[in-house]
Amino acid sequence: MKILNVVGARPNFMKVAPLHRAFLAQPDIQSKIIHTGQHYDRQLSDIFIRQLDLPQPDYFLNALPGSPAQQMVDIRQKFDAVLCIEQPDWVLVVGDVTSTLACARVAAQRGVWVAHVEAGLRSGDCRMPEEFNRIETDRIADVLFVTEQAGLDNLRNEGIAPEKVFFVGNVLIDSLVRYRQKAAELNTLAWLGVCPQQYVLLTMHRPTNVDTETGLEKLLQLVQAIAQHKPVLFPIHPRTRASLTQFDLMGRLSSTPGVRLLEPQGYLEFLNLMEHAAIVITDSGGVQEETTYLNVPCLTFRNSTERPVTVDLGTNHLVADLDPETALKKILDVLEGRAKTGRIPPLWDGQTASRIAQIMTSLDVKRQSIQPVLT
Structure with missing residues (x-):
């Protein structure tokens, strides 16, 4: 099973790093990293790659600067060429940046299965480009990995099929731990x-x-x-x-x-x-x-x-x-000492990436039970 993991902005590195490691730990998974270059600073990108023990991305798409709409077109065109070369089984996208939606759309149109990590998050503020990206990516995705109860509630209310949704925890916390x-x-x-x-x-x-x-x-x-x-x-x-x-x-x-x-x-x-x-x-x-x-x-x-x-x-x-x-x-x-005391949310335990890898491996065996979503 070949998985292409999409990175578009620096925060995506912290989420893809534990996933890439978890996939490589599975003998039947080939994992590759695609950096779209949506937000690119060579020095900072190199720092994040080095500090998170990541290899250099397998592809760097060098997305052109511009508006989200302009970047969407550029990323889709360049990522489509990668799909033609790699012929992956899955495209995994994280978060809610322009690259997330762009690559999910291309994968769906090519009939490649899409996994969305951090699915179901909603701010309720449609002025935020990220909110549109979240909603549209969740509509496209074949499998949706959720970080918190609100994500499960949102996806249920939006009519997403429950068999596609998995509550796994937060991969960002995997990197922190x-x-x-x-x-x-x-x-x-x-x-x-x-x-x-x-x-x-x-x-x-x-x-x-x-x-x-x-x-x-x-x-x-x-x-x-x-x-x-x-x-x-x-x-x-x-x-x-x-x-x-x-x-x-x-x-x-x-x-x-x-x-x-x-x-x-x-x-x-x-x-x-x-x-x-x-x-x-x-x-x-x-x-x-x-x-x-x-x-x-x-x-x-x-x-x-x-x-x-x-x-x-x-x-x-x-x-x-x-x-x-x-x-x-x-x-x-x-x-002055009057801060509220918080609690760590359920499944924010540093093991989320391993849970995702196990689920994706099992789903690959049972692929006929879930139908790809085409847009």
């Missing part, structure tokens, strides 16, 4: 001159938060307020940096006392910083899950989350519309 100790050995905190629980870690990259001057002004106000209480470490996403430069706000941010601007971090460095932060402030989906597992307080600047278990069971709080006053109140509650 495997590399937590290795991240600790880097001693990133000492290198940056900070102490555990004595700093705030900030990430921000979603268009609704960073693409307008109004959103960035709110972010700047909040950062300046937090820095009066704790140092702020801020690895700046390329999109955020470009917007700060465009609106001439980088100087104000960099000159704020107590604020440390960092380049985007490698996986291990960021994991180490996240584990020892007093609180993490973010708009990232994956960070919500990682902080929940680590029992680190998290404040997410989103109106909704596609990962409600991080709020219901975990350490995550939502703050709508990047409101500095509301956010600061919640942050001070945490810094």
